[in-house]
Amino acid sequence: MEWINGGVCAPLGFRAAGVHCGIRAGKAKKDLALVVSDVMASAAAVYTQNLVQGAPIGVTRNNLQNGQARAVICNSGIANTCNADGLEKAMGMCILAADALSIAPEDVIVASTGVIGQPLDFEPIRRGIPELVQALSTQGNTDAVQAMMTTDTVPKEFAVCVELDGGPVKIGGMAKGSGMINPNMATMLAFITTDAAISPSSLAAMLKEAADLSFNRVSVDGDTSTNDMLCVLANGQSGVAVDVDCAPFVQGLQAVCIALAKLLAQDGEGATKLIECRVSGAPTTQGARVVADSIINSPLVKTAMFGGDANWGRILCAIGYAGIALDVGLIDVAFSSAQGQVWVCKRGAGIDFSEPQAAAVLACDALVIDVRLNQGPAQATAWGCDLSYDYVKINGDYRT
Numbered sequence: 001m002e003w004i005n006g007g008v009c010a011p012l013g014f015r016a017a018g019v020h021c022g023i024r025a026g027k028a029k030k031d032l033a034l035v036v037s038d039v040m041a042s043a044a045a046v047y048t049q050n051l052v053q054g055a056p057i058g059v060t061r062n063n064l065q066n067g068q069a070r071a072v073i074c075n076s077g078i079a080n081t082c083n084a085d086g087l088e089k090a091m092g093m094c095i096l097a098a099d100a101l102s103i104a105p106e107d108v109i110v111a112s113t114g115v116i117g118q119p120l121d122f123e124p125i126r127r128g129i130p131e132l133v134q135a136l137s138t139q140g141n142t143d144a145v146q147a148m149m150t151t152d153t154v155p156k157e158f159a160v161c162v163e164l165d166g167g168p169v170k171i172g173g174m175a176k177g178s179g180m181i182n183p184n185m186a187t188m189l190a191f192i193t194t195d196a197a198i199s200p201s202s203l204a205a206m207l208k209e210a211a212d213l214s215f216n217r218v219s220v221d222g223d224t225s226t227n228d229m230l231c232v233l234a235n236g237q238s239g240v241a242v243d244v245d246c247a248p249f250v251q252g253l254q255a256v257c258i259a260l261a262k263l264l265a266q267d268g269e270g271a272t273k274l275i276e277c278r279v280s281g282a283p284t285t286q287g288a289r290v291v292a293d294s295i296i297n298s299p300l301v302k303t304a305m306f307g308g309d310a311n312w313g314r315i316l317c318a319i320g321y322a323g324i325a326l327d328v329g330l331i332d333v334a335f336s337s338a339q340g341q342v343w344v345c346k347r348g349a350g351i352d353f354s355e356p357q358a359a360a361v362l363a364c365d366a367l368v369i370d371v372r373l374n375q376g377p378a379q380a381t382a383w384g385c386d387l388s389y390d391y392v393k394i395n396g397d398y399r400t
Helices: 055-066 086-101 122-134 141-148 200-213 247-266 285-297 299-307 313-320 355-362 389-396
Strands: 002-004 014-019 032-047 068-078 108-115 156-164 167-176 189-194 229-234 274-282 332-337 340-346 366-372 378-385
Touching: 014 122, 014 141, 032 055, 032 122, 032 141, 032 189, 032 200, 055 068, 055 086, 055 108, 055 229, 068 086, 068 141, 068 189, 068 229, 086 108, 086 122, 108 189, 108 229, 141 156, 141 167, 156 247, 167 247, 189 247, 200 229, 200 247, 247 274, 247 378, 274 285, 285 299, 285 313, 285 366, 285 378, 299 313, 313 366, 332 355, 340 355
Parallel strands: 068 108, 189 229, 274 366
Antiparallel strands: 002 156, 014 032, 032 068, 032 229, 156 167, 167 189, 274 378, 332 340, 332 366
16 A cells, blocks of 8 residues: 555546635635546445534435435535525535536535534525636645635645555545544545445445544544534546455555544644554453543543643543443553653552653653553554643634
């Protein structure tokens, strides 16, 4: 597997674009994105489990019942959630894109991100579609990513080339998300493309597994968004057929998803540090995941990491309320980073350690919390970020 440039445009037969159409004030930020496959593609998606869902979720879910799609259209600035005319406007976005591309509206995936509960002005989208379609290009991937961004500070896109027996296939992905991230399905908005030939059923199975290992392992602030969506399109333009037993392809798909997920955590609103929590020695994989999630979601753990405080007691506290039956007397905890590793807890109790060394380890912008339960063979990893003053500042006036 080789990491390559191009994001969602890296696979054969995909073009993308992003423009400012006027949904967002000013012209500094793009707000309308489009990704198009040159031919019909197999498609699959996973969605938020929040019971309050944006209108685009329902429209996309309905459109993907046949497991096929040709295009993705996405706006930023307004989430199109909890609006009386939300479904009408989500379907209208599909119709506008379809008419401009000469495809069927039901072959369009639609997504929105931004403020919840504010009406989506449809006229900017109507005016912007011709420019958006005109801008479609095999180099348009970064413009498309930028058009999805809200409080994100960096574009998030990756691509890989996987060598298979039948030839090379490429997998590209782009995502947005910085806050309101605690998925329980996928998270935020993410779109994956590949030029492999895959049946819709196989694609759906592979996507769910990849989401469970990546986007489902990320939390920024413990909030599950109303608009979370992860979609994948496979257009077969490489001529290489793939199924769920193709380990190199599955690993490539998972690698792209994990890379995007980690970047989401690193770019969390107000974040200064990427936190990786590795839990090993759990009785079951599900148990390991629950423990890792509990730690990565703990506000007290997150604030301790922001302050560079090796307050390991907060980690055991988070393990204790995770709801998994464990013997605390067997648990070991360490912190590590580019500055080394420091063990702070052995057999469920504190041990002598160097506070200056711990402070140096925790001063880095990428940290690992290593939790060894020593009670079974299973393991899991979760990613998150610290909780800083800026998170409150960003979200205190997000709407205004």
